[in-house]
Amino acid sequence: MEQILLGKPVAKQLDKNSELLINAYKDKKGVQPLLTAITVGENPASLLYVSRKQDKAKELGVDFNWLKLPNDSTPIEVLEQIEATKKISQGIIVQLPLPVHLDFEEIVNLIPPELDVDGLTTHNLGYLYSKNYKILPATSLAVLELIKYYDIKTEDKNIVIAGRSRLVSSPLSKLLSSKQFNGNVTVVHSKTSDLKSYTQQADILISAIGKSRLFNIDYLKKGSVAIDIGISNVDNKNYGDINPKGLEEHLIARSPFPGGVGPITVSALFANLAQLIK
């Protein structure tokens, strides 16, 4: 019977650690740390994500500064906001998705690396090549925390990661291959014609492709672990990348969608903030 790897207890444990560090900061500085979130325009997904972060900030004792910029803001206007708040903020995020006229990479690199709680600036991504990395991209961190919490062994395992995004899968493949996790990591992607030939060998499959229920039982090795971090919308319903049908007796563990990695991501962001103010 597969174990269902729920995100909530992982998030709870992360929050507990973050609270200790946040309280220590408060005791030392006499004020709560401040997280600044910038949204550009009125994208409903962006507003929803930020409101969740706002709720978590309140819960953990972090002041939250939500800067809502107009949809037609230029990079220079975003920079002006960052410059105006960076001295009073302990962390800054720019929420995705951005309006199409703004290049995410250009915008995120306006954030000083030492305030980059999302871990997505070029500078902080470069630290993934270091033994001494400080801040991991928040969603990658969420996956790693899930793996650690449920004591999933990665050393010498065949790990297949479907996807190669800057935000999640690419940093994750680097980290799982590092000396900390020692996985034998394969990255497959949209140009991989024979996905099965890779996924059927995987002791751990991590999918971040965003294709509704692409990976069914035929793709998955008996006795393996599957971690679903994809999300796609079909007929106004959201789906993960993994089709759970028949997996109960096939996998040993699976992080489901929803309820798996998702609930950990916001907590991972605050775990990064807690690291930065330590």
Added chain:
Amino acid sequence: MEQILLGKPVAKQLDKNSELLINAYKDKKGVQPLLTAITVGENPASLLYVSRKQDKAKELGVDFNWLKLPNDSTPIEVLEQIEATKKISQGIIVQLPLPVHLDFEEIVNLIPPELDVDGLTTHNLGYLYSKNYKILPATSLAVLELIKYYDIKTEDKNIVIAGRSRLVSSPLSKLLSSKQFNGNVTVVHSKTSDLKSYTQQADILISAIGKSRLFNIDYLKKGSVAIDIGISNVDNKNYGDINPKGLEEHLIARSPFPGGVGPITVSALFANLAQLIK
């Protein structure tokens, strides 16, 4: 019959391109570009590598400024040298290996990214996560140039990279997996117990492990390509990672050791310099 992928013609083509850009710089600025190389101590390998770079500089019309620092130099003393020369240099390298008391990562990050012709600063490694990367680590670039020169197809191929170093294999795995090359890349390493189960599937095996002739015919898929970038010393003789015995009729192509990627690396460094002064 396997094709032997020699490095020399690749290096020659790179040099030709670099010369055009270097000459354009000279015509515009009235002076030759200046490359500063820093060595710390008297490590014979370091001195040998730098003298090769010095020869190439002369050949390509680049002024060469070799700063020889004493073995007991501190990071601050290295920084002082970099600060003193950065305004007059178009590129700076710190030659490896360094004395053990110096941390390579700390030292290389003293180089301003826009002068980092080795492509090894944290900032430039972070750019590997970007679509707009400028400077690639020189040895990774050498391998990619070899692949391009000999028109080795990478898209949708099973590519196994043995090794995960900051200097070569780790950046290379990121790049070969990117949209430019679209390989299905697996990274194996010293903790991989069953190397064969990966390498025997590889359409392209790239080895940078540094274990003398580890990969013999039993590890290699019939009709595949092998690229040898390992180097190890046994009884005062240097060896690559691939044992060429019997490969003539087994592989379709192989970059040998010596004479494969090695001769391209110095040219790749100057190709980076040429990009930076463009």
